[in-house]
Amino acid sequence: MxxxxxxxxxxxxxxxxxxxxxxxxxxxxxxxxxxxxxxxxxxxxxxxxxxxxxxxxxxxxxxxxxxxxxxxxxxxxxxxxxxxxxxxxxxxxxxLPEGEAAEKERSGRAALLARAREAGMRAMGQVWATGMVHPDQIGTPLFDAILDMIERSHPDQFAAQIHALLGRxxxxxxxxxxxxxxxxxxxxxxxxxxxxxxxxxxxxxxxxxxxxxxxxxxxxxxxxxxxxxxxxxxxxxxxxxxxxxxxxxxx
CATH class of the missing domain: 3.40.50.1820 (Alpha/Beta hydrolase fold, catalytic domain)
Incomplete structure (x- = not known):
């Protein structure tokens, strides 16, 4: 068995x-x-x-x-x-914290979403993912795989998930x-x-x-x-x- x-x-x-x-x-x-x-x-x-x-x-x-x-x-x-x-x-x-920290997070996420809608998900990912990995990973195949993953999502999904995080x-x-x-x-x-x-x-x-x-x-x-x-x-x-x-x- x-x-x-x-x-x-x-x-x-x-x-x-x-x-x-x-x-x-x-x-x-x-x-x-x-x-x-x-x-x-x-x-x-x-x-x-x-x-x-x-x-x-x-x-x-x-x-x-x-x-x-x-x-x-x-x-x-x-x-x-x-x-x-x-x-x-x-x-x-x-x-989400209160006050200035909250506004900084909201504005930062809004700027990324705006870039995704204007320039595409991969272009947004080029900015965002740079701070998400060890510096040695930037420009490697692994970094490209992360950009590919981001590009598979749509800005509307990004907006939904940002809404979830801001209301966490x-x-x-x-x-x-x-x-x-x-x-x-x-x-x-x-x-x-x-x-x-x-x-x-x-x-x-x-x-x-x-x-x-x-x-x-x-x-x-x-x-x-x-x-x-x-x-x-x-x-x-x-x-x-x-x-x-x-x-x-x-x-």
Whole structure:
């Protein structure tokens, strides 16, 4: 009798698709890796509902990168009994700040959207993605793959996802209630979601382990797939909570 593989839901970030997770997923063949698509969904809550509605299994492991990490936390808020393991990569947990910081974020995102509508998604990506990777990755085939991924999206999808991020819920109060084995991972050179934020986040979670990926920016699952997969292997090997049945155990 064969044992079914544990579903591992890999939630993508802003303007990301399965390619963002592909290299890491290929190194985790013993898990049933799945990457949802956000389509025109424009709130973090709607994205979380989509994840739950599209997953028939009662239990699954959950990993979210960047915006996907915020969606993962919202999935846990809605259905903690279904999540065996949680991984949060290069992400955040706080709502949009108030005052000048909020206006700076709104205007920055609006400028990128305007460029996408006027010059095309790839031209916008040339500006945006430069700050999303380790400096050594700029101009490499990996950087081109990121631009290709951005170009596969439409400005209307970009607008929907910006709307979701600007309206993101605050998960601060949730962190202390997450008791499943948790991985908090960040690229050392991530300037978009810096390491200091992940150190605080891991410290607020009772069963979290912090992993720092060296020589990586924000796109760690693409930039350092082997290091990310190694950290995820160790995370997925951690014992399940007694809440979950033996049927949810990894193969």
């Amino acid at each position: 064969t044992t079914e593989r544990l579903p591992l839901l890999m939630l993508p970030g802003l303007l990301c698709d399965p390619v963002a997770w592909a290299a890491t997923a290929a190194l985790l063949p013993q898990y049933d890796c799945r990457v949802p698509a956000w389509g025109a969904l424009d709130t973090i809550g709607a994205m979380a509902d989509h994840v739950l509605a599209s997953t028939s299994e009662p239990h699954f492991a959950l990993a979210g990168h960047s915006m996907g990490g915020r969606v993962a936390l919202e999935v846990v808020r809605r259905a903690p009994q279904r999540v065996t393991h949680l991984a949060l990569l290069d992400t955040g947990y706080q709502a 819920p605050d998960a601060t109060s949730l962190l202390g209630e997450v008791h499943c084995p948790t991985l908090v991972l960040c690229g050392r050179q991530d300037t978009w979601s810096p390491l200091a934020r992940h150190e605080v986040m891991a410290g607020l979670m009772p069963n979290a382990v912090l992993s720092v990926v060296e020589d990586s920016g924000h796109m760690s699952p693409m930039e350092r797939a082997q290091d990310v997969a190694d950290a995820m292997q160790a995370w997925l090997a951690r014992p399940l909570s007694p809440t979950f049945s033996s049927q949810a155990r990894p193969a």
